[in-house]
Amino acid sequence: MRILVLGAGGIGGYFGGRLAASEVDVHFLVRPPRAELLDREGLSIISPIGDLRIPVRTLTAATSPFDAVLLACKAYDLDAAMDAIAPAVGPSTLILPLLNGIRQLDLLDTRFGREHVLGGLCHIGVTINEAGAIHHLNKLQRLTLGPRTEGQVEAAEGLHKVLKRGGFDLVLSGSIMxxxxxxxxxxxxxxxxxxxxxxxxxxxxxxxxxxxxxxxxxxxxxxxxxxxxxxxxxxxxxxxxxxxxxxxxxxxxxxxxxxxxxxxxxxxxxxxxxxxxxxxxxxxxxxxxxxxxxxxxxxxxxxxxxxx
Ligand SMILES: NC(=O)C1=CN([C@@H]2O[C@H](COP(=O)(O)OP(=O)(O)OC[C@H]3O[C@@H](n4cnc5c(N)ncnc54)[C@H](OP(=O)(O)O)[C@@H]3O)[C@@H](O)[C@H]2O)C=CC1
Ligand SMILES: CC(C)(CO)C(=O)C(=O)O
Structure with missing residues (x-):
């Protein structure tokens, strides 16, 4: 399964980094300054669970569909982020938004179709430091995902299986809303x-x-x-x-x-x-x-x- 992670800030960097370190096929869709830093120095995570510094694959533009897109931008960047992921969303792509709030679901449904958009949320404390490293503030590292429609149940289970390899706490919820x-x-x-x-x-x-x-x-x-x-x-x-x-x-x-x-x-x-x-x-x-x-x-x- 090919996974695109939009944003390599706190959330995208942490969960995407753990997936990349577990040899899941992950690409990071980032803006040019972040791409330069990641290409030069790799992705660093400083965590009480274990530090990480690994080379990662970056893109500054998506050109073809991925199987899943993990969306990890702040809400005020959501419009531009939707434009950026659009070429990566094919007929069977799953989008897993990890933003706080609810409204991202309505906006993503309108743009890409409800059938593509899972529910997702994180319980974690992460921030990106001056040097661009992801700083994990405590041991909490939970990502919860779940289907929002009956038709998504099987696909959500498939994504859950792959994300499980990341080693963080992963919950497949039957009541994501x-x-x-x-x-x-x-x-x-x-x-x-x-x-x-x-x-x-x-x-x-x-x-x-x-x-x-x-x-x-x-x-x-x-x-x-x-x-x-x-x-x-x-x-x-x-x-x-x-x-x-x-x-x-x-x-x-x-x-x-x-x-x-x-x-x-x-x-x-x-x-x-x-x-x-x-x-x-x-x-x-x-x-x-x-x-x-x-x-x-x-x-x-x-x-x-x-x-x-
Ligand atoms: N941090 C946390 O502990 C938690 C955060 N959340 C939620 O998760 C979401 C993400 O937060 P967080 O990771 O902290 O935010 P960050 O600001 O750390 O990271 C967001 C990243 O998104 C990137 N980005 C934004 N727009 C684009 C774009 N068009 N193309 C490529 N990259 C883009 C930014 O890139 P650039 O560097 O170029 O600006 C930035 O690195 C928020 O909704 C937040 O509320 C939820 C739980 C905990
Ligand atoms: C609820 C909490 C503290 C969890 O990290 C959070 O998401 C935030 O402060 O934005």
């Missing part, structure tokens, strides 16, 4: 609160109303998920609550870290999309509304749209 909604619910609250308060969870919990506000935002997201047929299961909700209200926790969402670097953020794809879905379902979402305005004003300042 539920899993995606649960992560979306958690992440929206996590990102929404840490960006709004400009603080990690522990500092938010040290305030008078921090816990109550966090739980109210989680409730807005959970109610939106429920209105979309995916209320978080109790076994998923309990760990969300403990992590979002943990005393002394230094935890922040990657959106907060992107913001502190004055970088672009995925807020429209996460907070904005949750807010739109809340509105569409008539779910009251005053905290999501404020949180979205917070991120939009940050963006206006950073891109020079705000008048000073």
């Amino acid at each position: 539920q899993e995606l909604w649960e992560k979306f619910t958690f992440l929206t609250t996590y990102a929404g609160m840490t960006t709004l308060m400009r603080a990690p969870i522990g500092a938010i919990m040290a305030t008078q109303e921090g816990e109550a506000i966090t739980l109210e935002m989680l409730e807005e997201c959970s109610a939106t998920a429920a209105a979309n047929g995916h209320a978080p299961r109790s076994e998923a909700l309990a760990p969300m609550i403990s992590s979002l209200t943990e005393r002394g926790s230094p935890g922040t969402a990657s959106m907060f870290r992107d913001m502190t670097r004055n970088g672009p953020t995925e807020h429209e794809h996460i907070i904005g999309d949750m807010f739109l879905r809340a509105r569409a379902a008539n779910v009251a979402a005053p905290l999501l509304r404020v949180s979205l305005a917070n991120m939009q004003s940050y963006t206006a300042m950073r891109t020079g749209l705000a008048s000073h």
